Ligand code: OSB
């Protein structure tokens with residue numbers, strides 16, 4: 563495979579021009595409701611972006627949720643930014659390449675989830691045209707990656723133990739428990755006692771604690787967790803650094819990591835010992851790869867998070883998980899953990915691992931029937947008459 567230093571390039575001759583973007587809202591019922599400290603999701607409403615170029619089309623999935631609970635961004639807001647700001651900026655862009663479109667809308671402040679969906683769709687088209695897989699483009703070094711599963715907050719510990727037992731039977735190699743005040747030490751103790759010391763176990767608070775909870779969170783120390791993810795609110799790096807000094811459990815930041823620069827700051831401050839990279843949260847796979855490289859340079863391991871993606875979002879996450887410094891199992895789960903019917907061929911676990919797609923681009927296509935039955939609405943946004951002008 564391509565060495566990381568050679569990654570990030572495709573031959574210029576194969577790059578088409580952007581013609582327009584299809585925005586498609588889909589809704590997929592989850593096989594079981596997913597409860598976190600932020601709220602409960604019963605369905606995955608998602609926004610799919612199809613980049614149509616003079617050459618081939620590509621797909622990107624926006625990871626925002628329907629409501630602004632995990633992030634300030636939310637689906638209708640992302641669609642609005644794409645429609646009114648990102649596509650018009652791209653209309654002046656003569657090359658359908660990820661770097662060219664990212665540069666074209668660089669003046670648009672924020673909105674990384676909207677940008678990631680557009681950039682990924684264009685990158686997929688670019689790589690399909692070049693006949694190169696995303697894993698090769700990013701510098702992946704593994705053909706298979708370890709799976710992990712994120713387990714929601716339950717009503718009772720007994721129910722949690724049954725659900726975790728089912729996931730372990732499926733072959734998941736790491737369990738992440740969602741926690742919040744009132745659902746932390748007891749469920750962790752119960753899972754550790756039932757499944758033993760060898761289980762790779764971690765927790766995720768989605769920012770539900772405050773610095774005043776430090777001594778309570780220290781009670782998680784004896785359970786040998788791999789990490790505690792995002793214990794404090796996303797803008798409290800100083801608080802995380804102070805908390806890290808008081809906890810035996812390593813801290814991993816998720817929501818706080820918004821860019822390679824913020825990752826470098828968080829690592830340097832001692833606010834994080836591990837990084838959860840979510841391409842959809844940081845503006846796309848180009849920035850995600852830079853975060854990976856920053857972590858590697860600091861000797862900080864990373865892993866790939868998830869946002870209940872459909873197969874179209876899962877495929878590129880697998881490519882990123884193939885990078886050398888993604889040394890911990892990610893929230894890389896099978897389609898069946900989320901949906902009765904995915905919109906791509908289902909992703910499956912094979913002996914605790916999942917294969918990294920090898921086809922051009924993201925390596926998967928939507929199943930036309932499954933896509934049609936999940937679709938709520940579609941909208942076509944042409945790149946318009948500004949194309950070809952000086953812009
Ligand atoms: O914090 O990692 C998180 C899902 C939605 C929003 C935030 C998070 C999550 C998960 C699920 O933990 C991970 C997955 O996709 O399986």
Ligand code: MG
Pocket residue numbers: 766768791792816817838867
């Ligand atoms: Mg998280």
